[in-house]
Amino acid sequence: MHHNPISITDLSYVYEDGTQALQEINLEIKATERVALIGANGSGKSTLLLHLNGLLLPQTGGIVVGEHKMTPKTLKEIRNFVGLVFQNPDDQLFMPTVWEDVAFGPLNQGVEEPGLTDRVKRAMAAVGLDFHRYAERTASNLSGGEQKRVAIAGVLAMQPQVLVLDEPSAQLDPAARRQLIELLGSLPLTQLIATHDLDMALDLCSSTIVLGQGRVVFSGPTEQVLSNPEFLDRYSLEPPLCYARPYCQIEHAPCLSTPALASAERMG
Ligand code: ADP
Numbered sequence: 170m171h172h173n174p175i176s177i178t179d180l181s182y183v184y185e186d187g188t189q190a191l192q193e194i195n196l197e198i199k200a201t202e203r204v205a206l207i208g209a210n211g212s213g214k215s216t217l218l219l220h221l222n223g224l225l226l227p228q229t230g231g232i233v234v235g236e237h238k239m240t241p242k243t244l245k246e247i248r249n250f251v252g253l254v255f256q257n258p259d260d261q262l263f264m265p266t267v268w269e270d271v272a273f274g275p276l277n278q279g280v281e282e283p284g285l286t287d288r289v290k291r292a293m294a295a296v297g298l299d300f301h302r303y304a305e306r307t308a309s310n311l312s313g314g315e316q317k318r319v320a321i322a323g324v325l326a327m328q329p330q331v332l333v334l335d336e337p338s339a340q341l342d343p344a345a346r347r348q349l350i351e352l353l354g355s356l357p358l359t360q361l362i363a364t365h366d367l368d369m370a371l372d373l374c375s376s377t378i379v380l381g382q383g384r385v386v387f388s389g390p391t392e393q394v395l396s397n398p399e400f401l402d403r404y405s406l407e408p409p410l411c412y413a414r415p416y417c418q419i420e421h422a423p424c425l426s427t428p429a430l431a432s433a434e435r436m437g
């Protein structure tokens with residue numbers, strides 16, 4: 170296990186049309202940590218994630234993944250190390266059957282039978298998809314929650330060290346979202362999760378990175394940043410519901426503002 174599986178130094182990125190999407194990003198992701206990546210729309214979350222498995226290459230600055238500095242020559246090693254689950258399953262699932270979707274990554278890695286079927290079965294089991302029930306189904310006919318599981322299985326089948334997910338709970342109904350949270354919590358992998366779902370971030374992630382206009386504006390304990398409404402407001406974010414509603418207050422939620430508490434007591 171690598172001590173810091175992902176290390177980013179002075180990373181900046183400008184799209185072809187001149188949009189500056191990332192500016193001087195410096196970050197370390199520690200092994201086995203689950204980290205939330207939050208920020209308003211357009212703050213650079215997806216652009217940063219696309220860098221982590223080499224779909225975008227650093228223009229300025231550098232990324233080290235495992236023992237490999239990211240360059241065009243190390244892409245194979247990088248993609249074996251970091252698995253990216255796209256926001257939209259349609260971008261990831263395009264084969265006729267679930268079996269083929271999950272086998273696609275390991276096949277590209279050169280995994281052959283009988284190891285291949287074993288990888289597919291294990292990955293499907295890890296995400297709670299019954300092999301016999303789902304292997305021959307077509308991903309496009311599955312529910313959003315099932316599709317998300319297939320997409321995650323396809324990445325897990327490549328046996329990455331780091332799992333990177335772009336807004337995994339978006340578009341899921343509450344039950345599927347809850348199951349996803351349980352699934353991610355059960356996977357013993359380093360994870361970086363870009364999300365607008367701050368309650369999920371609070372549930373799953375000990376650390377949080379906040380992006381504002383392409384810059385890292387906070388990196389530290391999740392509870393510290395999510396319990397600071399003024400800071401969140403500055404970056405067009407809102408506190409998690411469990412902090413924002415006094416009557417839902419959980420025992421350990423820090424620093425609700427005193428007026429809110431007082432009014433809750435008056436009401437209660
Ligand atoms: P987020 O995922 O946080 O919503 P993105 O990384 O998608 O943010 O976008 C960061 C910035 O880069 C935004 O200003 C967005 O408009 C811009 N951007 C994203 N993709 C492209 C692209 N393909 N071409 C030009 N600009 C882009």
Ligand code: MG
Binds near residue numbers: 214215335
């Ligand atoms: Mg995005």
